Amino acid sequence: MAAEKSQRLAVLIDADNTQASIIDGLLSEIAKYGVASVRRIYGDWTSPLLKGWKEILLEHSIQPIQQFGYTKGKNATDSAMIIDAMDLLYTGKFDGFCIVSSDSDFTKLASRIRESGLFVFGFGEKKTPSPFVSACDKFIYIEVLRARVNENEAIKRKSSAELKNDTRLVRLLRNAVDASSDEEGWAHLATVGSNIAKQSPEFDPRNYGYAKLGELVNATKLFDLEERVLADGQSKSIYLRDKREKRKKNIT
Template sequence: MQNNSEKALALLIDGDNASPRIIVGLLEEIASYGVASVKRIYGDWTKPNLNGWKGCLLEHAIQPVQQFAYTTGKNATDGAMIIDAMDLLYTGRFAGFCIVSSDSDFARLAARIREQGVTVYGFGERKTPRPFITACDKFVYFDVLNHHATHDVETHRHRIDRTMSRGLSSGQPVQTLDEQDLDKLRNAINASSNEDGWANLASIGAHLAKQASDFNARNFGYTRLSDLITDSGIVDVEWVGHHPKVVMVRLKK
């Protein structure tokens, strides 16, 4: 079985819907999933809106793909990305696809790739439509990538205040853990727990990934799910074993 460091990934970036400021954080994130053996970015490179990308393409070995706009109001870039993605999928070489866009047009592509048993990682803005987010196995927001690349969130972590929103040191907003998020945690714990109500944190994380592809501890200013779930105030926590220790949690009664 391949470990993450050996998994071949295809990285496809919608240049019209992403900023070059995310590239360092994006590539660091993707490196934890596998090796991006294909890295392509799509757009009309004759237009000035993509000038910011040109400086980092050579540095990060990203191949620009030129796609002229055929007519006003139609996005030919999306079509080119989808065609290339399907061509790459049919080679059978890739364990996963990384689709970088905030466009709902890629929802069906993500679903089709998953139908083939291949993992889809999505990356986009907070405004990304839910159909694309839920079509991915995992979805990461751009602001999380930016913060993770330049800051150690752990040094800024504190207990969640449900009445006040918190901010990252970078000045970007941190999502507040609301009642809907707490319900997702409770459901994951219940689904993963034994007869005594105790659940392995790893099992909870796996269930959350299936239940909500964009549920990520970093959205709330935490680097680890264990810190988030402890500070949520809804669980009792026990550390079991020695090397390694296993985190077990149980909903408070």
């Protein structure tokens, strides 16, 4: 399922598990997928720990939801977010949800929203437990958003050798190309990207230091890339093929 920019999204932020410094990158990223019709952030606003968030809420039209920590060691914020999310889900007014947290407590919520046919975007740190990541349609690591707004935190670009040695990445790319390819082994880059997203919600070329999927694929040096002119004579599209396919054909 591809997200359209016209989609209405509900953005729910766990202030206890998210730093205010990522807000610009977060909202810019969300704008790629749709319109943030609802923007809510949850936490105990009497706590000095949320001072950073207090200073930017009005600027970005984010509604703070007060949730006192009634019991030490228990996160009441999560419960409030989950209840609100279900209320919003039942209105039937939204096409998707953006859950901003690194907390595994939202795993069941993400699964429930997806069961209702809505798209779920997750945002959290790389320490986010894998069950929550897998429960989302797409998961974006906050480290990528920090790098987007702060050059000093830019993710180091991995070399071709490093990419080739990443067996999980290589397997993911090859499986996606194989699943999307024609009889000659060529696959449309956009289709490959969609296939990867279905297999791995957290996949993002920016995690490897590359802005686009095509740049990452090219850097692996494991695929042939071909730019083709479409029927209109103006638009161009990129196709790729596993280099092993070419060797197979030469042998036969």
